[in-house]
Amino acid sequence: MEPNSKKSKMSNNKFKQHNKKYFQAKKQQELLQVGQRGFFATCNINEKACVRECYNLLNHYADALYGPEKAPEEKTPDPVIGKDDKEIDDDDDDLEAAAAKCKETLKHRKMRFQNVSTKTNNCIFIRTLLDDPVALGKHIVNDIASTGVSMSRFVLRLVPIETVCRANMPDIVNAAGALFDKHFLKEPTSFGIIFNHRFNQQIKRDQIITQLAELVNSKNVGNKVDLQHAKKSIIVEVLRGWCLLSVIDNYLECKKFNLAELANPNGKKEASSDDPDAKLQTVPDDPVSKSDSQDEESS
Structure with missing residues (x-):
């Protein structure tokens, strides 16, 4: 009969072996980076x-607009007849090296849409390779508004983002300057600033609104502030050490890209004809927009 000490040692080793796979390190997720563009989404838990x-x-919508995403073509060398065994072995090695290279390329190739970490609860950022995420975002909200079908349960807001920069005033002003050249140089228009911040108290609301408004006016003196019916809305989303910037036409009319409100603009859920006792329910608000770490203001 084996001693108890030996049994306990064996059982401990067995426990460790069986549980190694449960304690493997998580795959490191890509983080936000300067210059990225994509879609900022808020969710509920x-x-x-x-x-x-x-x-x-x-x-779904990108395939409809731009066609399915194409995978990179894999090139394989053509077989050559009349080689000796040594040359054939060399060709086999080349094929294996090419196959390994293709696998590595597929592993690291960038997809059309890729989730990157924001390190902020209930805040999702989907990086995109599309040149104009705003065009796709508008197509999505217009289709949802016309059909009344949001095709989502957990996504609350889905806002296209044109650029990402560091969350400090010099970097924000530089990034916004290049962005405003695209939107505010030509014809005068009305604008508003939508500012939200989460887990960042360094960027002050009054400071960023004042500087961005002055920057817009410097592009064209005819640009005017309109808090209620702005034709162009400047989106400023600060997440920890990052700032997401975008300029979107008719953002307020599009319910601030809240998919649930776009699908149900009256804010009520119709009662089923089969259930006469069904009560009307209001569309739930975005919990992130009411968090203690966020302010939302327009200017």
Whole structure:
């Protein structure tokens, strides 16, 4: 009979062997980077389901607008007849090296849409390779508004972002300057600034609104502030050390890209004809927009 000490040692080793796979390090996720563009989404608790819905939404509408995403073509060398065994072995090695290279390329190739970490709860950022995410975002909200079908349960807002920069005033002003050249140089228009911040108290609301408004006016003196019916809305989303910037036409009319409100503009859910006792329910608000770490202001 084996001693108890030996049994306990064996059982401990067995426990460690069986549980190694449960304690493996998580795959490192790509982080936000300067110059990225994509889509900023807010959700209600279930972030994994929100990411899955974002992929489904974006790929569905992108395939309709731009066609299916094409995978990189794999090139294989043509077989050559009349070689000796040594040359054939060399060709086999070349094929294996080419196959390994293709696998590595596929592993690191960038997809049309890719989730990147914001390190902020209920805040999702989907990086895109599209040149103009705003065009796709407008197409999505227009289709949802016309059909009344949001195709999402967990995604609350889905806002296209044109550029990402560091969350400090010099970088924000530089990034905004290049962005405003595209939107505010030509014809005078009305504008408003939508500012939200999460887990960042360094960027002050009054400071950023004042500087960005002055920057817009410097592009064209005819640009005017309109808090209620702005034709162009400047989106400023500060997440920890990052700032997401975008300029969107008719943002307020599009319910601030809230998919649930776009699908149900009256804010009520119609009672089923089969259930006479069904009560009307209001569309839930975005919990992120009411968090203690965020302000939302216009100027």
